[in-house]
Amino acid sequence: NAGVTQTPKFRILKIGQSMTLQCTQDMNHNYMYWYRQDPGMGLKLIYYSVGAGITDKGEVPNGYNVSRSTTEDFPLRLELAAPSQTSVYFCASSTGLADPYEQYFGPGTRLTVT
Amino acid sequence: LAKTTQPISMDSYEGQEVNITCSHNNIATNDYITWYQQFPSQGPRFIIQGYKTKVTNEVASLFIPADRKSSTLSLPRVSLSDTAVYYCLVVLNYGGATNKLIFGTGTLLAVQP
Numbered sequence: 001n002a003g004v005t006q007t008p009k010f011r012i013l014k015i016g017q018s019m020t021l022q023c024t025q026d027m028n029h030n031y032m033y034w035y036r037q038d039p040g041m042g043l044k045l046i047y048y049s050v051g052a053g054i055t056d057k058g059e060v061p062n063g064y065n066v067s068r069s070t071t072e073d074f075p076l077r078l079e080l081a082a083p084s085q086t087s088v089y090f091c092a093s094s095t096g097l098a099d100p101y102e103q104y105f106g107p108g109t110r111l112t113v114t
Numbered sequence: 115l116a117k118t119t120q121p122i123s124m125d126s127y128e129g130q131e132v133n134i135t136c137s138h139n140n141i142a143t144n145d146y147i148t149w150y151q152q153f154p155s156q157g158p159r160f161i162i163q164g165y166k167t168k169v170t171n172e173v174a175s176l177f178i179p180a181d182r183k184s185s186t187l188s189l190p191r192v193s194l195s196d197t198a199v200y201y202c203l204v205v206l207n208y209g210g211a212t213n214k215l216i217f218g219t220g221t222l223l224a225v226q227p
Contacts (some may be wrong), residue, residue, distance in 0.1 A: 105157025
């Protein structure tokens with residue numbers, strides 16, 4: 001299993017541009033998540049999904065959109081990029097079971113908006 | 115969800131046992147205590163989870179006293195490769211979509227040779 005994969009690894013955007021961060025998992029997990037991590041900080045939840053066709057907002061959803069058309073894929077869309085969206089973005093997936101409550105994280109996408 | 119408090123950083127030497135304590139005074143009856151490890155430029159990785167007493171796996175032990183207001187992650191004989199940020203989190207024990215991970219700033223463990 002490849003686990004959770006993310007593309008691209010790095011990206012530089014100009015202010016106002018848009019892009020989609022890709023996330024794919026091959027573990028047949030129903031639950032998928034997008035986080036952002038600013039320097040020296042913990043992760044903050046942007047959006048999550050409990051299955052294909054179902055998504056919901058996390059702590060910091062403004063400026064982002066998601067979709068979940070398949071179990072495997074959970075892309076994150078940035079519209080009108082702003083410098084405040086400069087961060088490292090992590091996608092994760094889980095079975096949703098409580099014991100253990102384990103989320104599997106991808107390697108991250110480092111995004112810079114200038 | 116219960117708020118957790120842990121030291122910002124800790125230093126250790128190779129071969130020592132490291133204990134990282136986390137405080138979670140408002141933990142609810144249904145909450146588990148979970149620890150994640152994050153290396154630089156990588157996503158967090160699950161280490162261990164417990165509810166009470168002691169849990170041990172191949173990489174760590176987790177000690178939880180009877181009042182469950184704190185917990186201690188124990189890493190035996192650390193090596194340089196254990197240098198990472200360690201996060202203590204509480205999660206609800208019924209799983210599902212509402213069972214979100216709330217990350218604080220974690221504890222940066224620096225292992226010296």
